[in-house]
Amino acid sequence: MENMNCVINRTKSLMKKFAVGLVGILMAISYPSFSQETTPALTYNAQEAQYYKISTVPIPDDIVLEVGGLVVLPNGKLAAATRRGEVWIIDVTNIDKPVFKLFAKGLHEPLGLKFKDNALYLSQRGELTKLVDEDGDEKADVYETVASWPVSGNYHEYSYGPVIKKDGSMYVSGNVGFYGHEWWRGYSMVPWRGWVQKVTPDGKITPFATGMRSPAGLGLNAEGDLFYSDNQGDWMGSGFITYLEEGDFTGHPAGLVWADRPESPVRLSDKDIYSRVDPRFAKPGEKPEKIEDDTTEKGTPFFKVAEDFPAIKIPSVWIPHYVMGVSTSDIIAITKENFGPFTGQVLVGDQGQSKINRVFLEKVKGEYQGAVFPFREGFSSGVMRLDWAKDGLFIGMTNRGWGSTGSEPYGLQKLKWTGKVPFEIKAVRAQPDGFELEFTMPVNKATAGNPASYQVTSFIYKYHPVYGSPPINDESCAVRAVVVSEDGLKARIVVDNLREKYIHEIRLNDVISDSQLPLIHPVTYYTLNNIPEGQKLETAHMGHNMNQGVVETSKGKNQKSKASSAKRVTSLPKGWSKPDAEIKIGTKPGLKYDVTKVEVKAGSKVKLTFNNNDDMPHNCVIVMPGTAIEVGNLAINLGIKGTEMNHIPNSDKVLYHTNLLGPGSKESIYFTAPTTPGDYTIVCTVPGHAYVMQSTFKVLPK
Amino acid sequence: MKIKNYVIGHLSRWSLFCLLISITFQISAQERKPMLLDVKNEAYVLRCFASHNDKVKSHAVAVGDPTNIHYLFDSDNGTLLKVWKGEFVDVAPMWINRGGGFFKTSAETKDISDVPVFAMLSDKNAIWPDSATFAKSYKFKGYKVDKTGRPTFSYSVNDLKVEDKMLPTEAKDGLSRELSITSDNEISNLYVLLAEGKDIKKSSKNTYTVAGKNYTLKLEGKAKPIIRESNGREELLLLVDGGKQANVKYTISL
Numbered sequence: 022m023e024n025m026n027c028v029i030n031r032t033k034s035l036m037k038k039f040a041v042g043l044v045g046i047l048m049a050i051s052y053p054s055f056s057q058e059t060t061p062a063l064t065y066n067a068q069e070a071q072y073y074k075i076s077t078v079p080i081p082d083d084i085v086l087e088v089g090g091l092v093v094l095p096n097g098k099l100a101a102a103t104r105r106g107e108v109w110i111i112d113v114t115n116i117d118k119p120v121f122k123l124f125a126k127g128l129h130e131p132l133g134l135k136f137k138d139n140a141l142y143l144s145q146r147g148e149l150t151k152l153v154d155e156d157g158d159e160k161a162d163v164y165e166t167v168a169s170w171p172v173s174g175n176y177h178e179y180s181y182g183p184v185i186k187k188d189g190s191m192y193v194s195g196n197v198g199f200y201g202h203e204w205w206r207g208y209s210m211v212p213w214r215g216w217v218q219k220v221t222p223d224g225k226i227t228p229f230a231t232g233m234r235s236p237a238g239l240g241l242n243a244e245g246d247l248f249y250s251d252n253q254g255d256w257m258g259s260g261f262i263t264y265l266e267e268g269d270f271t272g273h274p275a276g277l278v279w280a281d282r283p284e285s286p287v288r289l290s291d292k293d294i295y296s297r298v299d300p301r302f303a304k305p306g307e308k309p310e311k312i313e314d315d316t317t318e319k320g321t322p323f324f325k326v327a328e329d330f331p332a333i334k335i336p337s338v339w340i341p342h343y344v345m346g347v348s349t350s351d352i353i354a355i356t357k358e359n360f361g362p363f364t365g366q367v368l369v370g371d372q373g374q375s376k377i378n379r380v381f382l383e384k385v386k387g388e389y390q391g392a393v394f395p396f397r398e399g400f401s402s403g404v405m406r407l408d409w410a411k412d413g414l415f416i417g418m419t420n421r422g423w424g425s426t427g428s429e430p431y432g433l434q435k436l437k438w439t440g441k442v443p444f445e446i447k448a449v450r451a452q453p454d455g456f457e458l459e460f461t462m463p464v465n466k467a468t469a470g471n472p473a474s475y476q477v478t479s480f481i482y483k484y485h486p487v488y489g490s491p492p493i494n495d496e497s498c499a500v501r502a503v504v505v506s507e508d509g510l511k512a513r514i515v516v517d518n519l520r521e522k523y524i525h526e527i528r529l530n531d532v533i534s535d536s537q538l539p540l541i542h543p544v545t546y547y548t549l550n551n552i553p554e555g556q557k558l559e560t561a562h563m564g565h566n567m568n569q570g571v572v573e574t575s576k577g578k579n580q581k582s583k584a585s586s587a588k589r590v591t592s593l594p595k596g597w598s599k600p601d602a603e604i605k606i607g608t609k610p611g612l613k614y615d616v617t618k619v620e621v622k623a624g625s626k627v628k629l630t631f632n633n634n635d636d637m638p639h640n641c642v643i644v645m646p647g648t649a650i651e652v653g654n655l656a657i658n659l660g661i662k663g664t665e666m667n668h669i670p671n672s673d674k675v676l677y678h679t680n681l682l683g684p685g686s687k688e689s690i691y692f693t694a695p696t697t698p699g700d701y702t703i704v705c706t707v708p709g710h711a712y713v714m715q716s717t718f719k720v721l722p723k
Numbered sequence: 724m725k726i727k728n729y730v731i732g733h734l735s736r737w738s739l740f741c742l743l744i745s746i747t748f749q750i751s752a753q754e755r756k757p758m759l760l761d762v763k764n765e766a767y768v769l770r771c772f773a774s775h776n777d778k779v780k781s782h783a784v785a786v787g788d789p790t791n792i793h794y795l796f797d798s799d800n801g802t803l804l805k806v807w808k809g810e811f812v813d814v815a816p817m818w819i820n821r822g823g824g825f826f827k828t829s830a831e832t833k834d835i836s837d838v839p840v841f842a843m844l845s846d847k848n849a850i851w852p853d854s855a856t857f858a859k860s861y862k863f864k865g866y867k868v869d870k871t872g873r874p875t876f877s878y879s880v881n882d883l884k885v886e887d888k889m890l891p892t893e894a895k896d897g898l899s900r901e902l903s904i905t906s907d908n909e910i911s912n913l914y915v916l917l918a919e920g921k922d923i924k925k926s927s928k929n930t931y932t933v934a935g936k937n938y939t940l941k942l943e944g945k946a947k948p949i950i951r952e953s954n955g956r957e958e959l960l961l962l963v964d965g966g967k968q969a970n971v972k973y974t975i976s977l
Contacts, residue, residue, distance in 0.1 A: 105818050106770065129770035130822055145770055147782045150865070164768070164874075165865040166798075174772040174779040176823020422821035610820050 066399040068541045072361065072443040073397050078119050078415075078433040084109065087431040088417025090134025090143050091406035099408075100124065101417055101433065102131040102143050108152065110159060113410075116435060125152050125161040132237070133182040133193070134406075144180040144193045147172045149220055167191075168226035170218065171211035173198055177235075178214060184239040184247065191220040192229065192247060194236035197275045203302070203309045205488060205636060205684040206255055207234055207275045215276030217249060217265060231280065231287050232271030232334075237372070237405070238262070240352025242382055243365045246389075250349035250369060253342045254637075258323070258482025258490030260349035261336030261548075262369055262380060264389040269334040272323060272484070274300070289332040297326045300486045311685025312487055320483030320493050324522035324550075337389040338380050338548045339482075339524045342489060343668075343708040344660050345378055345393055345546060346371035348423065353407045353414075360414065361438045362447055362461045368396065372403035372420065374709045375427030377436075381448040390550040392449040392527075395542045397436060402429040413437035424612030424713045444538040449527065449547050454557040455500075455516035456527065456547065463509030463535040470512070474532050475500040477516050479523040479549075480661060488683045489638060491664040498525065504558060509535055515558050524548050526661060544660075588669075588677050590691045593628075600628035600691065606703070608635035612710055614703065618717040621694045630689040633682040639705045640667055642678040643692075643718050649704040653711020668706040681707065698722045757813035757829065762787035766872035769812060773797075773826035775804050776837050782863070785826055786874060787811035792891035794898055795826065798863045800854055801840035801878055801887060806898050806938075806975055807832040833938055833977060835918070840887075840902075841880045842914050847962070851916065851953060882906050883913070897938075897976040905968045915971050917942065918959040923950050931959055943972040 080086045086109065090102035099111040106128035112120040129145040136142075141152040141161075148169035152161040172178045175198030182193035197207030197215040209215040212228075217236065219229040234257050238250030242264075249271075250262045256273045263271055268286040270277070277291040294300075298321055303309035327333035340346050350370035355363050369378045376398035382391040403420035404427075418425075418432040448459040460469075468474055480495035502515040519525070529543040593599075602625055607615040621627055631641040644652045655670035656663060667681040677692040695701065698720045705714035760767050766788050773783035773795060783804070784796040793812075795805040809830035816824020839857035842849075860881045866874035876887040886903040902915065921935030929942045931950075940959070942948060948961040963969045 104822065105814075127767055127769040129772075130817075146772075147770075161868075163865070163867050166863050169782065169863060172772075172781040174774075174781050174823075174825070176821050178823070 065395060065541060069397050069399070069443075072439055072441050072541075074437050074439055075397075075399065076116060076435050076437070077401060078111070078113060078116055078435065080119075080431075080433060081121060084121055085431065086417075086433055087419035087421055088406050088433065089130065089132040089419065091408050091415060091417035092134045092136050092141070093408045093410050093415060094136055097411065099410075099415060099433075100134060100136065100141055102128070102134040103431075104130050104132070104419055104421060106130060106145075108134070108141065108143070108161070111433075113435075122159055124154070124159065125164070128164075130179065132179055132405075133184075133239070135183055135185050135191075137185055137189075142167070142183050142185070142191065144182045146178060146180050149183060149191065149193055149226075167224045168218075168220045170195070170213055170226065172214070173210040175200065175210070177207075179235075179237070181237055182239050183220065184241060186241065186247065187245050189222040191222075192239055193218050193220060194233055194239055194249060196233070196235050197273060199636060205311055206486065207273055209275040209278055212279045212282070213276070215273055216279070219267075228279070228282075228285050228287075229267050230265050230269040230271065230334075231276035231285075232269065232273050233276065234273035235348075237348070237350045238352045238369065240367065241354060242352075242367050243354040243356060248337070248352050248367070250340075250352055252348050253489045255486055255488050256484065258484065259342035260340045260346055260371075262338050262340065262349065262352055262367075263334055264337045265334070268332060270330070270332045271334050271336075287332055289330055293330055294326065297321065297329070298485055311683065313683055313686055314483070314485070314487045314491065316491075320485060320490070322481040322493070322522065323484035324481070326484060335522065335550060336548060337382065337550070338391045338393050339546065340369065340371075340378060340393050341492070341524060341526075341546050341661060343657070343663050345395065346376065347373035347709050348403075350403075350405050351407045353409070357409055359412060359438065362442055362445075366448075368407060368414070369393070370404035370407055370416070372405055372418075373423060373425050374398065375400040375402060375404055375418075375420075375425045377404060377407070377416070383448075383450055385451055385553045386551040388550055390451070390548050392446075392545045392547040394446060394545045399427070400434055401427045401432040403427065410435065420611075422610055424710075426709050426712055428712060443541050444534045444536075445541055446529070446543075446545055449545055451547070451549055451551070451553055452513060452557075453553055453555045455514045455519070456525070457511055457513045458527070458529075459511050460509075460534070462538075464505065464512065465533045465535050465537070466505050466509060468532045469509075470503050470505045472500045472503050472514070474530050475503065475514050476528040476530065477514075477525055478528075478661070479518070479520050479525045481523050488636075489664075492524075492661045494523075495661070496520070502558065513558065519549060519552055521552055522550055588675060588692075589679065591689065592691070594691050597626055597691070599626075601625040602627050602694075604629045605632065606630070606641060606716070607632045608639060610635070612705070612714040614641075614705075614714065614716045616716055618719060619703070620719045620721055623694060623698050623720050623723050624696045625694045626691070627694050628689055628691050629677075629679075630687060631679045631682060632687045633684060636684045637707075638681050638683050639707055639710065639714065640669070640679050640681045642669065642704050642706050643676045644702050644704055645674045645676065646699045646701055648674040649702040649711055649715050653704060653706050653708075656706035656711070657708045663708065668708065670706070676701070678706075695720050756815070757810075758815040758818055760787055760811050760814055762789055762791075762793075762811050764789060766868070766874070767811065768866065768868065768872070768874045769814070771812075771817060771826045772823070773804070776834070778837070780804065783826055784866075784874075784876075785812050786889070788873070788891050789871075790891040790895045792895055792898055793828075793830075794889055795832070796876065796889075798876070798878075799861075800838070800857060801861065801863075801876070801880075801885065802838065803835045803840075803889065803898075803900065803975075804837065805832040805834055806977060808896075808977060834936060835938075835975065836916065838916060838919060840916055841883070841885075842916070843881070843912050844914050845912065847914075847949065847951065847960075848953075851958060882908055883910065892974055892976070897974060899972065899974040902971040903968070904963065904971070908967070910966055910969060911964050913963040913969075915961045915963060916958060917948055917961055917971075917973055919956060921956055923957040923959050925950070933959075939976045941974045941976070943974070944970075946971075 087104040108125040131143040149167040151165040153163040183191035194217045216231045235252040280287045379396035402418035403425035406417035414436045450457045477498040480492035482490035499517040504513045656668040679688045701718040703716045769785040773780040782798045864877040920933040
């Protein structure tokens with residue numbers, strides 16, 4: 022009950038914050054709409070658009086379609102559940118003139134939707150609900166509670182689902198909550214938060230698996246097996262998707278507090294985890310201090326802990342943070358033949374980067390693993406839900422509370438294949454001595470047959486209570502040889518230094534198709550949980566179309582800079598008695614700084630303190646006028662090295678910056694303001710944030 | 724030329740400033756202004772978190788009515804938590820930013836009860852169960868809405884099936900509640916908690932005043948409820964004993 026009171030107090034204090042008044046409100050404006058910058062072309066958008074076209078379903082002004090659940094009904098109409106608790110039936114016969122009809126309302130933030138036996142099923146925060154229209158007036162009259170579960174009343178306790186398996190069993194998932202005490206750490210305050218639960222068609226609900234932190238996506242692959250997606254955060258080095266079986270533990274220990282209950286199928290305790298990785302809880306009586314990555318510590322990857330505990334399920338496919346996405350959402354199998362060459366694979370949405378990734382899955386030694394590829398970006402808001410129409414994919418979106426690369430607050434779009442085959446890496450299959458890459462069309466054998474065209478690096482993440490993780494233990498893997506198949510559709514690369522459980526980044530340089538097209542997405546990340554047995558290539562006896570060569574790339578050095586640099590001076594510079602100006606910057610939810618504008622005099626001595634009071638990492642970078650997006654894009658291109666470089670690209674547009682700060686961390690930097698007056702920008706260069714997280718740094722004439 | 728540039732520069736800066744201010748107010752209006760749900764034409768059944776007597780009600784249901792008589796129901800206990808008149812609900816805390824906000828209204832609400840609506844008491848002095856005890860026998864089944872959007876809640880307590888319908892009184896001064904109870908077996912020792920409070924008094928035939936809470940309750944039919952003291956407060960209980968079905972109907976006047 023103490024916790025409950027804590028919740029109420031926090032709510033009250035939040036309400037007080039609401040009432041702060043106009044000053045606070047002024048701060049709430051997202052400034053970039055006034056900046057002079059135009060949105061730049063996204064990295065891949067233009068090429069992707071030739072093969073997969075996005076169209077927008079217009080939404081009437083009086084409907085706030087923040088999509089939490091989306092399903093295409095047997096009659097071709099769409100049903101969309103919204104975060105405001107409405108369910109809309111949308112007739113999209115003419116996609117430019119959709120007809121919206123309100124089917125249900127008043128639901129508690131539904132974040133899932135499925136149709137079965139003439140009823141809609143959805144998760145509200147505290148229950149699985151069945152909606153039925155009994156009298157046929159296209160409005161729900163029955164709101165039946167199929168099964169309910171406890172919630173403590175925390176904002177972060179979102180519930181998702183259901184996904185329905187062939188046997189009729191349904192699965193729902195729930196986030197951990199974040200509370201005042203150690204607010205960066207997820208807690209499971211009531212039973213089965215941080216769990217996936219199974220619900221039988223007659224409403225019997227049982228705990229199924231735990232370790233979830235923010236399990237926004239539940240889906241089936243083409244074989245009908247259950248997968249779920251999770252997001253980067255505490256104990257989660259990066260987002261991923263994982264095949265889920267009863268009794269699994271997937272990473273976040275909060276839910277384990279209920280694992281000793283008789284109905285729990287999970288045979289693991291949080292003490293097991295904490296015996297291997299220090300959870301760094303605040304000591305009794307001590308004020309909790311925000312925990313940061315200990316860069317001096319090598320770190321323990323999750324798979325190391327898994328070696329000792331059979332209940333642990335490591336990710337099937339990691340979706341590397343920043344480079345592939347920031348907030349994994351829906352999972353859906355490509356079951357359509359009219360959607361291009363990827364039938365049988367799965368699509369995975371990403372809310373923060375407004376994009377969809379594609380995942381190829383294979384089973385090696387009985388376990389799922391595979392490769393993730395960028396697929397399509399440039400959606401208008403945060404990609405949350407996906408479902409198939411006869412002739413394409415509907416995408417339901419919302420970015421409320423977090424922000425997304427696509428700047429619309431919500432939206433509904435449709436993605437259609439144009440019928441043209443894109444030149445892509447279609448699949449990657451693990452081999453005993455490397456990988457086999459399959460392409461969507463024949464490759465140019467000269468480029469694809471050259472080992473120098475391939476660059477392979479492997480890395481993994483730390484498993485620790487800190488928010489996110491830098492890539493660790495990265496090593497380069499020399500590509501010894503390549504064999505291109507006769508038909509030009511496959512390239513088998515022989516790679517040194519393969520490491521099981523590691524993520525292998527495979528980068529292709531200058532590989533073109535037989536028809537001279539460049540690869541649209543020349544990079545993929547393969548999670549090599551198991552190396553298959555089998556025949557290795559005899560690289561000593563070269564075949565006539567086998568090319569041999571060794572491409573060594575320098576070993577990555579994980580030296581995250583803690584020392585000052587010219588652009589980041591963290592102690593009072595010599596000769597300064599005190600700064601002329603002291604600026605304090607914090608954050609607001611939804612990718613915002615808590616000030617829209619700061620002013621200093623040209624050439625003045627400035628102390629800037631950035632206090633990251635958000636629940637995700639940010640930095641604070643002062644850039645030349647009008648270059649925020651440009652610098653943000655340079656930061657995206659840093660790839661997996663981005664985190665260790667604090668997402669600070671080496672650019673003369675960057676004037677001053679803080680390090681990348683985790684939630685709850687603070688840093689002060691000292692610098693002399695530019696001597697040229699103007700509107701400089703303070704921007705967060707964490708990939709995806711630069712589009713929205715900006716404030717003006719105004720330099721006034723002396 | 725210089726003057727022209729100067730003027731244009733200032734004009735554009737001024738228009739930018741005006742735009743900034745207007746958008747500021749739009750956004751501030753959006754963030755600050757209560758977001759009131761429209762219940763003019765149809766009832767609204769809103770699932771929400773609520774705080775009641777400093778306790779979290781994680782499965783609360785706020786029901787707004789065109790008559791402007793509204794109530795808050797706890798679907799975990801079958802309990803009528805609050806009744807009020809006037810503004811329905813401000814959903815801004817739930818619908819702005821990350822959500823998760825609690826039930827909120829600026830209208831003056833009347834707290835009715837905070838404990839389970841039913842109990843099987845082995846004797847009439849037994850202590851009324853708390854929510855945790857009650858939860859073992861109770862299951863919420865959901866609700867049906869009629870053409871006006873008004874809900875009838877369904878739940879079960881052990882082998883009892885309950886239909887629970889609350890409607891505004893014709894005089895629009897309160898709420899009438901009808902509990903329809905059915906069972907496959909003989910109903911025995913079932914108590915319905917009609918009211919609880921500091922000081923409950925019978926004021927006239929079948930009419931009771933709940934002094935601490937400042938409302939009156941009128942029970943329909945011939946059944947005789949009892950007023951008992953328990954845990955330092957008073958409870959108005961009605962015993963349902965015998966038969967396989969029962970109807971309990973009462974009216975709360977604000």
